[in-house]
Amino acid sequence: MRVLLSTVGSRGEVQPVVALAVELMGSGHEAVVCAPPDFREWARSLGVAYVPVGPELRATAKRPRDLVPTPEQRRRMIEGTVAGQFRAVRAAAEGCDVIVGGGALAIAARSVAEERRIGYVYAAFAPVTLPSPHHAPPVFGLLGEQPSDGPPDNRTLWAQDAQRWNTLWGAALDAQRGAAGLAPVGDVSRHLFTGTPWLAADPTLAPWPEPSELDVFQTGAWMMADHRPLGAEVQEFLDAGEPPVYFGFGSMHAPADTARTAVAAARALGRRAIIASGWAELSLDEAAPDCLLIGEVNQQALFRRVAAVVHHGGAGTTTTAAAAGVPQLIVPRVFDQFSFARRVGELGIGLAHAPGDPTVGSLTAALGSALAPEVTETAHAVAGRVRTDGASIAARRLTEV
Structure with missing residues (x-):
């Protein structure tokens, strides 16, 4: 076929x-x-x-x-x-x-x-879109x-x-x-x-609500195992101290001072920071031993090494973070990101930042809540319920039709 x-x-x-x-x-x-x-x-x-x-x-x-x-x-x-x-x-x-x-x-x-x-x-890729x-x-x-x-x-x-x-x-x-x-x-x-329609989303993170007028086939999220090494610079940074906080906003627009705000919030909580430049091309004012700017990375490997993931709430990043068992702080911008932010809060594996661009104060407060021990424990527990075989299920269904 x-x-x-x-x-x-x-x-x-x-x-x-x-x-x-x-x-x-x-x-x-x-x-x-x-x-x-x-x-x-x-x-x-x-x-x-x-x-x-x-x-x-x-x-x-x-x-x-x-x-x-x-x-x-x-x-x-x-x-x-x-x-x-x-x-x-x-x-x-x-x-x-x-x-x-x-x-x-x-x-x-x-x-x-x-x-x-x-x-x-x-x-x-998200139930809210149907x-x-x-x-x-x-x-x-x-x-x-x-x-x-x-x-x-x-x-x-x-x-x-x-x-x-x-x-x-x-x-x-x-x-x-x-x-x-x-x-x-x-x-x-x-x-x-x-x-x-088919729903390529994880049933735990994004269940399809019933009863329904649509005949929805939920496959689970379409994920692919990523075996790329993290790279020497990232590995050295991770090994040099306690797990840092990851900040990344994917393809989303972000204010020019987002990286500065993120680093300040992490420092306020005694944490190091990894900043993903993303499509907004975030940058740091200067190099410092407690923060690292990165480009494209194996998120599956990286998220298992961080204390929390701060991101935009896209389906892929939310699912990857959930599968890694790491707390999440979502700063939603558009479309399905708000629904994933709500669901993360409902599951107790993270929370949503209040509407609007984060300030140092707002980000520090929200991140502090996301790093609470009970959130970390719940994130670890929920990780075992996140399925990673959605693409296999979809391929099998597709070729049997």
């Missing part, structure tokens, strides 16, 4: 589909990933066939958060994105038997599957979308969310479908998600 895995997003979307591709290949199947060019070299280093789609996304982390496109700019961005996806996904789907759309921005995946008369599976009366829809925030005004009734909010999808994406999607001889889509979100 040959499988196309289509996604658009940062590492939180690309890493899971690459993990599934590696699992499929290990089972004797063929896999190709169609995703933004930022991760092309990494995927190819793993032997994964990779078709880039759209522009590099790394620069978005430096874009001011209050920069909202005009309606005309948004229309052009959406039309260009959809047209580019149709071109890339069509090319990548050559010879494929099924297409997996990973995450909601894989707009063209189902249409190309229809066009080629092959199977289609939609996979979400319609349910048990939770409200998240808001991307990438194109200036705002939550609709209305009563706090989840069914109503999901109906408003569906209308937002139609308003933003409907015309561009239907134009491409019409050119391919396909019928227009009346409900864009339902078209993408289907009535039988």
